[in-house]
Amino acid sequence: MDGIRSDRIDLSGKEGSGIDGKGSREIPILRTLEALRKWRNDARIRGLEVGCIPTMGALHEGHLNLIKTSLSRHPLTVMTLFVNPMQFAPSEDLLSYPRTFESDLNLLQTLLHTSQSHTTTTDTFPGPDYPKTTPTSSQSLGADAGDIKESPLVIFAPTNDVMYPLRGELQDLRRYKGVTVDMKGGGDVMEGVSRPQFFTGVATICTKLFNAVEPSHAYFGQKDIQQALLLRVLLTDLLVSHPLPHNLHILPTTRDPIDHLALSSRNAYLTPPERAVAPVLYQALTAASKLWDTGTDISGEDIISTATSVIADERQRISINEQGVELRHDYIEVFDPETFEPIRSSVNVWKKKRRDMGQSTGAVIAGAVWVGRTRLIDNLLLGWEVD
């Protein structure tokens, strides 16, 4: 097997249709660092760019849109699938987090069949002059190696021991013995207040994933805007070259087409009556965002209280009509996406100050609510767009 270990699952559903069977396609699943690095090195030798989408699985259309974009832009894409214990505080939902590996594979299989072909681009990995060749068919390659080389998509699904080789306690950070990456400043606000170890966990695992995959490009969702913006800061501050900070792409939030609820793996926790209430966060952010561009001299506080009152009204309504559903406001914040500073006073004064400094005047309104035991987050961009 030429050093590459992969678990190959035939998803065609046809008996006897293995890798050579007609109509069957398999997505290579790499579980070890050795397998991943071998695959990555082959890509480098062939001069092929690698796009990377870190996930925790339980895939939905939001994840698929990230993967589709990477597949359409790069010859090779790796989706990582790892439920990272370190970003869950001991009191949080690590154990109940949805794990749906088989259906994730089915979704990816369907996606691969329907996705468009990529535009081949050349990787710019700094290092020795690797020979650049065009990707070939499996020709003289062994079946396993050829299969891996030919697939535009691979999954890296490591175990805890692969990602945390020192093992030991992974959730209680006071007792964790290894290396962590902290995100001071921007990591201490909003999500960082409600989930104090969340960004340490995310920054640590993403640093490890970037070291392991060395992706040319990485894709994250706007749904977790603070996470994505902080990861760009991490790439800049830790001088990471794979990916370079400008090659960390943030793609728009994928929403339910009818009520615009942001898709999220945790939506699976919602009971039907809770699911009916969940779009209130989007409604609150939308009402507040309308104030942003009015030009009247409103303050950040005005914007926040508009959103907060939509949530309070819904809470009032459900206390009468939907008894049994609990809605709790966690936070709403309007903030500067570069500094993560809250914008609380006059928006016009803030915009003028930014313009005078030659800086952009885009902001973000973000928030979180609890619907029953499920914590939902969402955000809208004010005056700018993600790439």
Ligand SMILES: Nc1ncnc2c1ncn2[C@@H]1O[C@H](COP(=O)(O)OP(=O)(O)OP(=O)(O)O)[C@@H](O)[C@H]1O
């Ligand atoms: N609705 C969405 N639109 C666009 N990107 C998304 C969406 N939901 C998740 N993502 C992105 O997918 C990547 C993996 O996220 P993750 O696996 O945690 O899924 P999730 O739905 O965000 O789960 P959770 O419910 O735990 O927040 C992240 O970059 C995240 O921002």
Ligand SMILES: CC(C)(CO)[C@@H](O)C(=O)[O-]
């Ligand atoms: C980026 C990430 C995969 C790190 O575990 C996770 O926080 C997520 O899925 O958003």
Ligand code: BAL
């Ligand atoms: N999508 C962010 C992962 C988490 O909430 O743990």
